[in-house]
Amino acid sequence: MNQAVLILIKPDGLKKSLTGNILTRLSETKLEIVAAKMVRVSQDLAQEHYRHLKDKPFFKEITKYLQGELHDRKKVMALVYWGKDAIKKCRDLAGATNPEEADPTSIRGSYGRITTSGIYENVIHVSSNEPEAEREIKLWFGPSEIIVDLYPAKDAVLKETRSRVWA
Numbered sequence: 001m002n003q004a005v006l007i008l009i010k011p012d013g014l015k016k017s018l019t020g021n022i023l024t025r026l027s028e029t030k031l032e033i034v035a036a037k038m039v040r041v042s043q044d045l046a047q048e049h050y051r052h053l054k055d056k057p058f059f060k061e062i063t064k065y066l067q068g069e070l071h072d073r074k075k076v077m078a079l080v081y082w083g084k085d086a087i088k089k090c091r092d093l094a095g096a097t098n099p100e101e102a103d104p105t106s107i108r109g110s111y112g113r114i115t116t117s118g119i120y121e122n123v124i125h126v127s128s129n130e131p132e133a134e135r136e137i138k139l140w141f142g143p144s145e146i147i148v149d150l151y152p153a154k155d156a157v158l159k160e161t162r163s164r165v166w167a
């Protein structure tokens with residue numbers, strides 16, 4: 001069954017110059033990239049992304065982590081991969097959340113670490129299931145940024161919205 005999955009290359013992945021390695025590893029899945037962009041992550045976006053963890057003691061630190069405040073790299077690379085069993089294929093390649101427990105040949109096992117303050121710096125985010133993938137993709141991307149029609153969308157005339165255009 002074709003599925004979409006949100007992948008984030010987190011600020012530690014960017015700081016360690018791992019973008020190429022990670023994309024090469026993900027290309028093993030033979031999935032299609034249907035959206036990609038660099039994002040400067042606001043506090044609201046980080047908190048909404050990790051809202052399922054808001055009661056955890058590490059919530060504040062992981063939102064700072066996603067915003068790049070721990071790495072002096074205030075950006076993440078966001079991608080949507082699409083194809084057969086996309087979530088399982090990408091999660092298998094990513095490895096376990098805890099990089100010490102992840103298969104050593106997985107992306108997190110190869111490149112992740114646990115910081116002295118106990119945060120799992122695991123270089124990549126992969127949506128965990130289909131409802132989460134839909135929620136996350138709609139949070140990070142608008143319909144016009146994705147080159148296939150993943151979810152129902154509609155035309156809307158947005159009045160009084162300010163957007164930046166070329167001068």
Ligand code: ADP
Pocket residue numbers: 053058062096097118119120121122125126127128
């Ligand atoms: P995953 O990213 O594997 O889907 P979660 O959504 O549970 O896992 O966690 C989000 C992120 O929070 C993880 O990728 C990791 O960076 C961090 N994290 C999760 N659990 C812990 C923990 N017990 N201690 C420290 N950091 C954690």
